[in-house]
Amino acid sequence: DAGVIQSPRHEVTEMGQEVTLRCKPISGHDYLFWYRQTMMRGLELLIYFNNNVPIDDSGMPEDRFSAKMPNASFSTLKIQPSEPRDSAVYFCASSLVADSPLHFGNGTRLTVT
Amino acid sequence: DAKTTQPPSMDCAEGRAANLPCNHSTISGNEYVYWYRQIHSQGPQYIIHGLKNNETNEMASLIITEDRKSSTLILPHATLRDTAVYYCIVRPGGDSSYKLIFGSGTRLLVRP
Numbered sequence: 087d088a089g090v091i092q093s094p095r096h097e098v099t100e101m102g103q104e105v106t107l108r109c110k111p112i113s114g115h116d117y118l119f120w121y122r123q124t125m126m127r128g129l130e131l132l133i134y135f136n137n138n139v140p141i142d143d144s145g146m147p148e149d150r151f152s153a154k155m156p157n158a159s160f161s162t163l164k165i166q167p168s169e170p171r172d173s174a175v176y177f178c179a180s181s182l183v184a185d186s187p188l189h190f191g192n193g194t195r196l197t198v199t
Numbered sequence: 200d201a202k203t204t205q206p207p208s209m210d211c212a213e214g215r216a217a218n219l220p221c222n223h224s225t226i227s228g229n230e231y232v233y234w235y236r237q238i239h240s241q242g243p244q245y246i247i248h249g250l251k252n253n254e255t256n257e258m259a260s261l262i263i264t265e266d267r268k269s270s271t272l273i274l275p276h277a278t279l280r281d282t283a284v285y286y287c288i289v290r291p292g293g294d295s296s297y298k299l300i301f302g303s304g305t306r307l308l309v310r311p
Contacts, residue, residue: 090242117297129243129301142297177242185296187233190242 090191092178098197104166107194110159111180119188120153120163121177129177135161136184168198203287203302210308217274219305221287224268229292232263233299234272236283243286243301246272277309 091110099105111118120132133143138155146153150169155161165172175195179188204222211217223232233248247254247261249270254261260273274281286304290296 119297119299128303131298131300134297179242181297185231185290185292187245187248188243188299189245192240192242 090178090180090189092191092194094194095192096195098199099168100199101169102167104164105168105196107163107176109161109178109191111161112189113159115180115182117181117184118155118161119179121179123175123177170198172196173198203289205287205302205305207303208306210310211277212310213279214276217277217281217307217309219272219285219307220269222269223289226267226289231290231292232261232270233288233290234261235286235288238283279309279311281307282309283307
């Protein structure tokens with residue numbers, strides 16, 4: 087299994103631009119998670135999906151952030167418009183069921199100038 | 200959610216055992232102890248988890264005290280590739296089991 091695949095690996099954009107991060111979970115995993123990691127706040131859970139349905143988005147910082155999961159093998163995290171404070175590493179993770187271990191991708195490093 | 204306390208940093212010599220402690224004195228009966236690690240520029244990697252019995256897998260051993268208020272992750276023969284940040288996490292059971300809350304972890308440096 088290739089594991090959780092995220093793209094792009096690095097993204098540099100200017101303030102105000104739209105940014106889309108992509109994730110392919112492990113096949114057969116019913117749960118998908120988006121996390122953000124910064125030096126100041128560490129790893130934070132943004133949102134999670136169960137069977138493609140968003141269940142808890144209480145960690146999404148504001149309305150500029152949105153996440154979708156159109157099918158079991160693909161999810162996106164979109165930031166529109168982006169701001170410099172959104173600069174972070176964004177991780178996607180998936181798990182087989184709710185209480186099984188999470189498997190993380192290698193993240194997307196986002197820099198907003 | 201139960202919180203964990205870990206030393207900010209540790210080091211050990213290559214080939215020796217690395218013993219990483221974690222305090223979780225407010226853990227409740229249905230909460231699991233999970234360990235993850237994060238190697239530089241990679242995503243967190245699952246290591247091991249347990250409820251109350253000691254656990255061992257190909258990566259590590261987890262020793263949980265009888266009162267469950269603390270645990271130790273043991274890497275039996277540390278290598279340079281084990282240099283990473285190690286996170287001890289108390290994971291709720293039931294409906295909140297999806298919540299994996301990461302603290303600041305222990306930065307382990309394995310010395311040649």
